[in-house]
Amino acid sequence: MSSRPSAKPAAPAPSSKVKTLTIDDRLVSAREDESILDAARDNGIQIPTLCNLDGLTPVGACRLCMVEVKGSSRLFASCVTMVGEGMEVVTDSERLQKYRKTIVELLFSERNHVCAVCVSNGHCELQNLAQLLGVTHLTVPYLNPKLPVDASHERFVNDHNRCVLCQRCVRVCGEVEGAHTWDINGRGIGARVITDLNQPWGSSETCTGCGKCVQVCPTGALTEKGKSVREMSKRTRFLPYLTMMREDRSE
Amino acid sequence: MGKTITIDPVTRIEGHSKITLKLDDAGHVSDARFHVTQFRGFEKFCEGRPFYEMPALMARICGICPVSHLVASAKACDAILAVKIPETAAMLRQVLNLAQMIQSHALSYFYLSSPDLLLGFDSDPAKRNIFGVLEKNPQDARDGVRLRRFGQQVIETLADKRIHPAWLVPGGVDQALTADKRDLVLSWLPECYEIVGRTLERTKQSLEGFREEIRTFANFPSLFMGLTTADDKLEMTDGVLRIVDANGKVVVDNADPSTYRELIGEAVEPDSYLKSPYFKPAGYPGGMLRVGPLARMNVIDGIDTPRANEEWAEFRSLERGAVLSSFHYHYARLIEILFGLEKIDQLLHHPAILSKQVRAHARPNNFEGIGVSEAPRGTLIHHYRIDENGLIEWANLIIATGFNNLAMNRGILQAARHYISSQEIHEGMLNRVEAVIRSFDPCLSCSTHAVGAMPLVVELRDAGGRLLDRKAR
Numbered sequence: 001m002s003s004r005p006s007a008k009p010a011a012p013a014p015s016s017k018v019k020t021l022t023i024d025d026r027l028v029s030a031r032e033d034e035s036i037l038d039a040a041r042d043n044g045i046q047i048p049t050l051c052n053l054d055g056l057t058p059v060g061a062c063r064l065c066m067v068e069v070k071g072s073s074r075l076f077a078s079c080v081t082m083v084g085e086g087m088e089v090v091t092d093s094e095r096l097q098k099y100r101k102t103i104v105e106l107l108f109s110e111r112n113h114v115c116a117v118c119v120s121n122g123h124c125e126l127q128n129l130a131q132l133l134g135v136t137h138l139t140v141p142y143l144n145p146k147l148p149v150d151a152s153h154e155r156f157v158n159d160h161n162r163c164v165l166c167q168r169c170v171r172v173c174g175e176v177e178g179a180h181t182w183d184i185n186g187r188g189i190g191a192r193v194i195t196d197l198n199q200p201w202g203s204s205e206t207c208t209g210c211g212k213c214v215q216v217c218p219t220g221a222l223t224e225k226g227k228s229v230r231e232m233s234k235r236t237r238f239l240p241y242l243t244m245m246r247e248d249r250s251e
Numbered sequence: 252m253g254k255t256i257t258i259d260p261v262t263r264i265e266g267h268s269k270i271t272l273k274l275d276d277a278g279h280v281s282d283a284r285f286h287v288t289q290f291r292g293f294e295k296f297c298e299g300r301p302f303y304e305m306p307a308l309m310a311r312i313c314g315i316c317p318v319s320h321l322v323a324s325a326k327a328c329d330a331i332l333a334v335k336i337p338e339t340a341a342m343l344r345q346v347l348n349l350a351q352m353i354q355s356h357a358l359s360y361f362y363l364s365s366p367d368l369l370l371g372f373d374s375d376p377a378k379r380n381i382f383g384v385l386e387k388n389p390q391d392a393r394d395g396v397r398l399r400r401f402g403q404q405v406i407e408t409l410a411d412k413r414i415h416p417a418w419l420v421p422g423g424v425d426q427a428l429t430a431d432k433r434d435l436v437l438s439w440l441p442e443c444y445e446i447v448g449r450t451l452e453r454t455k456q457s458l459e460g461f462r463e464e465i466r467t468f469a470n471f472p473s474l475f476m477g478l479t480t481a482d483d484k485l486e487m488t489d490g491v492l493r494i495v496d497a498n499g500k501v502v503v504d505n506a507d508p509s510t511y512r513e514l515i516g517e518a519v520e521p522d523s524y525l526k527s528p529y530f531k532p533a534g535y536p537g538g539m540l541r542v543g544p545l546a547r548m549n550v551i552d553g554i555d556t557p558r559a560n561e562e563w564a565e566f567r568s569l570e571r572g573a574v575l576s577s578f579h580y581h582y583a584r585l586i587e588i589l590f591g592l593e594k595i596d597q598l599l600h601h602p603a604i605l606s607k608q609v610r611a612h613a614r615p616n617n618f619e620g621i622g623v624s625e626a627p628r629g630t631l632i633h634h635y636r637i638d639e640n641g642l643i644e645w646a647n648l649i650i651a652t653g654f655n656n657l658a659m660n661r662g663i664l665q666a667a668r669h670y671i672s673s674q675e676i677h678e679g680m681l682n683r684v685e686a687v688i689r690s691f692d693p694c695l696s697c698s699t700h701a702v703g704a705m706p707l708v709v710e711l712r713d714a715g716g717r718l719l720d721r722k723a724r
């Protein structure tokens with residue numbers, strides 16, 4: 001099981017210490033408690049992400065935001081790597097593109113992502129990434145696992161065929177809604193998102209039915225029941241507002 | 252010594268198939284079989300999916316007639332929801348289904364069959380295709396392209412996408428029609444009326460030259476099935492089932508399509524992936540049915556649009572009782588295109604066509620749903636069962652081409668017996684055997700629940716299977 005996220009305490013006051021570093025040959029400055037990803041975005045440099053979502057604790061699960069840092073041969077997930085003084089960061093290189101493409105290919109091969117007949121077709125972050133990175137076909141074989149669809153909930157559906165294990169549902173339920181209905185069961189390729197103690201979603205006693213998990217899910221894994229193909233578009237903008245409002249209240 | 256001639260693959264049809272002709276010692280055709288060599292398995296892999304995904308999932312069966320599957324599937328889902336869809340939604344589905352029928356018929360008539368009809372069954376096979384037609388009869392080729400384009404453009408205008416649109420949903424359609432779009436579609440109609448008018452005239456005049464083909468292209472008694480309106484007029488989208496016999500006598504009338512299992516049985520043959528549905532009360536294979544344009548012309552008592560009705564009356568005067576030659580599928584297809592244009596015209600002038608009320612919302616209220624509509628090639632049945640969570644437990648599809656399987660098999664035997672009587676293979680003879688299949692316009696991708704224009708290979712084998720002769724196109 002993953003480490004259990006819990007309702008976030010009010011964020012500590014932002015640090016006032018500033019670090020200077022270069023990202024893609026640009027000299028930038030960032031607060032010392034900022035991640036490379038945030039620093040890059042503040043400066044208009046886009047790094048592809050999938051598990052990351054504004055308003056949720058970063059976990060570095062998808063590895064798409066990997067960057068190169070001079071002086072180290074390994075790659076760093078920029079969402080969970082803090083800036084450092086004098087750091088030289090490269091966000092886009094042939095090597096990074098190859099790794100990112102491979103990650104997306106592996107995500108597609110691991111489950112049954114059939115975009116053409118998916119309710120999230122046209123509104124899917126995985127599909128967008130594939131387009132962005134030019135993944136037109138797979139160089140690895142599809143695993144075609146036989147995975148169930150949990151349609152036991154009155155209003156929502158969990159389709160494991162489309163899940164990328166980003167854990168956004170786990171985090172939003174634990175950190176924002178505070179219900180902690182979602183979790184991850186199993187390891188590696190056998191890992192699955194589960195509700196409560198791996199029981200049908202419809203029989204979950206902790207689920208409040210708020211639907212936040214559905215809205216933050218980047219793919220067609222968690223959807224509203226009854227949406228036809230291409231009809232399921234998600235709203236994630238509520239999240240930063242919600243966290244901001246709560247922080248205001250706790251002051 | 253007996254021989255087997257194999258026509259593999261059959262060309263200018265939709266899908267993969269081959270024909271084997273068995274010759275006896277005297278060189279006469281003793282048997283002919285139509286084998287569908289592709290396998291799809293849609294009924295199996297939709298199991299476990301939410302039922303409301305079915306229309307879009309099932310549309311993927313075919314790139315030629317996705318809308319037909321959308322319609323039948325959406326109707327099956329309506330039955331699961333137990334809703335009566337809004338009037339406007341029903342009319343919009345009709346327009347989409349008619350547009351689909353027009354583009355598919357134009358494809359069959361002009362792209363696939365006009366090379367035989369205009370250039371001749373014995374013409375040079377290298378040029379017996381739509382490009383050959385473009386060279387010799389440029390107007391006809393252009394007409395075909397224009398008509399097909401009209402159908403596809405209507406689909407795109409209404410549903411955003413020409414192929415595999417997701418506009419049809421359980422409970423209705425997903426967006427209302429706007430006045431701009433309606434007017435755009437209406438503006439295309441005059442040209443299309445002209446095209447179908449002149450093509451009908453030319454076709455009727457040419458019939459005299461095809462007397463031998465008319466006599467031998469699957470021309471025999473059978474039952475005919477199709478949907479009709481409550482007052483027995485031509486109907487493509489909703490309606491009730493009617494079956495008539497070779498004399499035109501009504502055998503089954505006003506049958507609720509959801510009772511199809513009382514009427515239809517499905518048989519499986521060992522040499523084809525295509526099932527052979529038959530009329531249950533008459534048994535197998537005696538209950539041979541034909542569906543599609545010819546059958547629809549035979550089951551109805553008229554058409555509720557004026558020009559198509561006149562053409563229908565003339566068509567039915569070809570024979571007393573039902574028109575039996577499958578060669579006349581081509582002619583019937585043109586009458587249906589005319590009906591499609593007139594009906595779209597009527598529907599788009601309906602005062603409620605722009606209403607915003609186009610979708611009924613409900614949760615599943617039935618565990619089972621049956622949707623029946625007329626696809627271009629004939630009656631199409633989608634039947635689903637769901638579990639208490641709305642996931643598909645079981646699905647059964649009966650596709651138009653399947654209904655015609657028995658008749659196609661018998662049709663190629665009839666044509667082969669007539670045209671092939673020696674041990675010599677003449678390309679034009681074999682082309683006529685293939686053309687019998689083409690007249691039915693089978694869609695094998697659909698009916699086996701592939702695509703391709705491949706070269707024709709004919710093999711001549713002796714009774715022991717030894718290759719004697721081989722000709723490749």
